[in-house]
Amino acid sequence: MPLSPMLAASLTLHAPTIFLDESGVSYFEWLSNSIFVSCIVSAFIIWFCRKATKNLTSIPGPTQNFFEAVVQSLYDLIESIVGSHMVARVFSLLATIFIFIVVSNWFGLLPGVGSIGWGNPGDGFLSVTNVEAPLLRPATADLNMTLAMASIFMVFWLYWSISEVGIRSFLDHLFGVKGGLTGIMAILLVPIFLFVGVIEVVSIAFRPVSLSLRLFGNIFAGENLLTTMITLGKQLGLPEWIAYIMSVTIPLPFYFLELLVGLLQATVFMLLCAVYIQLSTSHEEGEEH
DSSP, rough: OOTTTTTOOOOSSOOOSBBBBBTTTTTTTOOOHHHHHHHHHHHHHHHHHHHHHHOSSSOOHHHHHHHHHHHHHHHHHHHHHOOOTTTTHHHHHHHHHHHHHHHHHHHSSSTTTTTEEEOOOOOEESSSOOEEEEEOOOOGOOOHHHHHHHHHHHHHHHHHHHHHHHHHHHHHHSSSTTTOOOOOHHHHHHHHHHHHHHHHHHHHHHHHHHHHHHHHHHHHHHHHEEEEETTTHHHOOHHHHHHHHHHHHHHHHHHHHHHHHHHHHHHHHHHHHHHHHHHHOOOOTTOOO
């Protein structure tokens, strides 16, 4: 019976290292399959951007036209959230995050991702059966990657917020008395707003956790869902020819679903980052920009 074109192996929480020797030890201890894929995705994005902008013309071709449409759409969307005073500073990072996430998510749906790799230690060669260490793993299905992206964004968020409104206004936004209260009422409410400020600081500290876990959880679960659908016939003990047909037909609706989820999760990640920036850099009404 021929192998299914949609072979897959369940993902583990730990991203294994790759390029193993005959004893099962990696030649590069730092190189996991998710890092390897992130390098491939980054190289592809850079190559495509270079190809689209190498020879710019007034009448763009398909590649340049697509590139300009994506950039302009992202620019308009980000500007509508963060405002015209911040869009030039934050666009490059937010657009890069979106493009990297969506390409990484969709890369995980390609044949061979998760299904080609090393078997039991000692095999010493790539295999498509009993894969223990897949060669390719979606970068966003690794919590290390999503947490790193969220943490880097929060560093930039803190810098942009303080540089835009100033350290005094930033702290006043967190701990200051709200609502324009003055006099004795404002003094009485200071302890309450200090406590609210502490809660706000805690919520800010949890932002990279929520951002990273949301993206990781959806992509990790989606990859394992596809694996379950592909191997469903085999798990049910059905005849090989029925299991083969099921491995091709049953996952198809879930592939289209994962295409949508991949785009949605990239959009949610970027939009939340933009909203965080808008909340901390928006000027009060009547304040000079």
